[in-house]
Amino acid sequence: MRQLLQSSLVLRANLRRDWIKILIWIIVLSGLFITVAAKFKTLYGTTAQIETIARTLRAPAMIALFGPVPKGGTLTTATIFATEMLIFWSLFLIICNLSLAINASRTQESAGLTELILGGYPVGRLAPLNAAALELTIVDGSFALITGLGTTLAAMPGSDLEGNWLFALTLAAVGWAFGMITLVFAQLVVDSHTANIYGYAFLGLAYVIRMLTDVQNSDWTWLSPLGWIEKSAIYTQNHWLPLGLLIVLGGGALILAFCLNAHRDSGTGILPEHAGHQRSRFLRGPLTLLLWQQRTTSLFWLLGLCLLGVSYGSIFDTLGQIVNQSPVVQQVLGTTGMHHLAHLQLLHFMNLLGVIFTVLASIAGTFCLNHLYTDERKGYLQLVHTRTITRARLYWVYLGFALVLTASLIFVALMGTMLAANQVLTQPLAFHYFAKVWLAMLPISWGFLAIAAVAIGWLLLGRQLIWFILGGSFVITYFGRLLNLPHWALNLSPFHWFDQIPLHTINISRSMAVLSFGLVVIVLGLIGYRHRDLQD
Amino acid sequence: MAHVIEIQHLQKQFGKFTALKDINLQLNEGEVLGFIGPNGAGKSTTIRTILGLIKPTAGQVQVFGQDAWQNAVTIHQQLAYVPGDVYLWPNLTGGQTIDLLLRMAKRTHNQRTDQLIQAFGLDVRKKNRTYSKGNRQKVALIAALAADVPLYIFDEPTSGLDPLNEMVFQQQVAQLKAQGRSILLSSHILSEVEKMGDQIAIIRQGEIIEAGSLAEMQHLTRNQVTVTTAKPMLELTQQAHVHQVHFKNQTKTSAEFLVADTAMNTVLSYLTQQQIQTLRTTPPTLEALFLRYYDTNQIKAGV
Secondary structure: OHHHOOHHHHHHHHHHHHHHHHHHHHHHHHHHHHHHHHHHHHHOOOHHHHHHHHHHHHOHHHHHHHOOOOOOOOOOHHHHHHHHHHHHHHHHHHHHHHHHHHHHHHHHHHOOHHHHHHHHOOOOOOHHHHHHHHHHHHHHHHHHHHHHHHHHHHOOOOOOHHHHHHHHHHHHHHHHHHHHHHHHHHHHOOOHHHHHHHHHHHHHHHHHHHHHHHHHOHHHHHHOHHHHHHHHOOOOOOOOHHHHHHHHHHHHHHHHHHHHHHOOOOOOOOOOOOOOOOOOOOOOOHHHHHHHHHHHHHHHHHHHHHHHHHHHHOOHHHHOOOOOOOHHHHHHHHHHHHHHHHHHHHHHHHHHHHHHHHHHHHHHHHHHHHHHHHHHHOOOOHHHHOOOOOHHHHHHHHHHHHHHHHHHHHHHHHHHHHHHHHHHOOOOOOHHHHHHHHHHHHHHHHHHHHHHHHHHHOOOHHHHHHHHHHHHHHHHHHHOOOOOOOHHHHOOOHHHHHOOOOOOOOOHHHHHHHHHHHHHHHHHHHHHHHHOOOOO | OOEEEEEEEEEEEEOOEEEEEEEEEEEEOOOEEEEEOOOOOOHHHHHHHHOOOOOOOEEEEEEOOEEOOOOHHHHHOOEEEEOOOOOOOOOOEHHHHHHHHHHHOOOOOOHHHHHHHHHHOOOOOOEHHHOOHHHHHHHHHHHHHOOOOOEEEEEOOOOOOOHHHHHHHHHHHHHHHHOOOEEEEEEOOHHHHHHHOOEEEEEEOOEEEEEEEHHHHHHOOOEEEEEEEOOOOOOHHHOOOEEEEEEOOOOOOEEEEEEOHHHHHHHHHHHHHOOEEEEEEEOOOHHHHHHHHHHHHHHHOOO
16 A cells, blocks of 8 residues: 555654653553552452442442443442443543544644655655554553553452453553544544544533433443443453444544545645635734634533533432432431432532533633643744733733633533423522532632643643643542542542532632632742743 | 944843854844844844843843833834744634734724735735745735834745745835834845845854944955956966956966955956956855855864
């Protein structure tokens, strides 16, 4: 195939560029997975412990988050592990593949690198795409190999060799399949930004379908490729069919991507671009420019989080059901008591939803804020900085927009939840509960953005640190109790400081402390931004 | 005459790397200052300090009598700037970008803007992403030239333009100059600066190595003469102020050499005696000046 000529050369160049990123992904993804596997014996070693956690996981709320607990047969440490980790780790692998896929395909093409190697060197036309696909295969393959070996060494009670390898391979395959689908999106549109949006929109859709079907009727979960992995029944029946399906899906997507790539010009997308505006009435300064640039992305996020809220809200009636509905308990509590218990359960779940929404909204806000740095790096801002616009104004515009966007996203998600929940609940949840969650989460999300802002202000090397802080806080809160983390570790996550909201009133002094931290850090960032050299 | 830009002993270090060693530069009101030097000599870094984008490590940079770093925004109200490498938001059209840039400088899209768009032949309905380097440069040039300000700074403005557009640019600069505007024009294309500049400053490895008016500079250099004669030019090498004689044939009837302006008369009368058949003299170019400078320094340095 002359079209694929020199793929290995391109691949080697790509790996040389990406190896640090790849190494970090594999270490984090495999390393954490194996660590949790090794620790699991001590957490859920006894039958009693397994019974307790299984009861928690069988609650519809938990099924919505983690997927269903295997029915029939005795539960073991390994099956609990599989239930808790499967969906969550798939998401991580998909995000890893998505980011690497866009980076190796559309980002390079927009930067003109693809043009350089295709135009000036004897490299096949499809070689860059082929190299991108190979890169993902290598990453996922390495993950599967390390994770398969690691979990086998961890030797959880109830695990078997087949299950260990099936688990590792399924996770790798779902990441790989989504990566290949992302490569298709990269052929459709002309910029990496839109390709990213398509990729994440597809992931969001797959996740929501999985969640809704899992809670209602898990037969329908086959509709979502993210649901297929649940059908593997790891450590119980060990079905290999889903793995095969994922490979077929990914392979099909890759073939489609090749066909699309072969039929388009270099540097263009399949979807046509229309001639644009000759004049602009709207654009008049940094703020309108940012609004214009971010309008599609922001709408996408707003709509996405609203839908996510609605989908969580629509299962609130099922979530409120008490798992232990034995007659004795019902008799002791009475109908009102039962309602009260269900109510408490829902309020507790709302806190967790608040955390999820806040993390997603903070990611969106940070993406937006990071444009202050990337636009400078790419040279777009050199024409702004030499106009009559102060650096302080530019900083506040980007930061202000990010803060407002984040706040709106959390609010929209919570409102979506409320509207949908009150449609299905017999006893509606009052607005003030949702408002309380919002007020409690706002300072936290702004604190995250402040950290991102100070990194840009001072050009800190730790610009990526925010992702670790965000991810870490999320993992601690989401997984903390399931992993029996000690109190001090839970306290590392700011979400834990407000984990009693909306059940209790907000601790104002705590909120104030978080807010003042944010403000100080933001001002520090401003000082840095005003006094540093701008990048060329 | 007032100095629009005045730079004294400017130094700039990036970490351990010294980008600018010692820059002294003046731009007088109503003049065009040609700022020339090879790639990486520090032209853009100097311009970026003038614009207050980066902070001097030492020295003074004043624009309109104000400190460039402290009063960047006030200064920006009175200048227009075109960067050497123009990067534009990929998803805006050229037309949108021009309007945005004008408004950010509190200016409006007027008849002159439309004239400029037409003069440069820019299709403003296309997205910036699809523009070539030259077209991106046109967008920035149009936005800058449409501004009515006392100072214009162009950093290698024509590096992506074709000869026709280059001419449009030169006409625009001539117009601005006629209106008494001050212009800083950096370039490594020497003929461009030569055509437009009143004053010239040559930068090399972070230092201004020569500065002055074009007339002063030419004084330093020599005319190149290419000549063929009927009789052999046996005494050519002995003539005063004749340098680097190179005979093109054995009979010494065809030669190339350098001669200073002042000695032209005596040399010509000698050549007439030898019966000139063809004669071509080339006025000194900045290229020659530049090369001459490098030659002498490299010889000194023993390279």
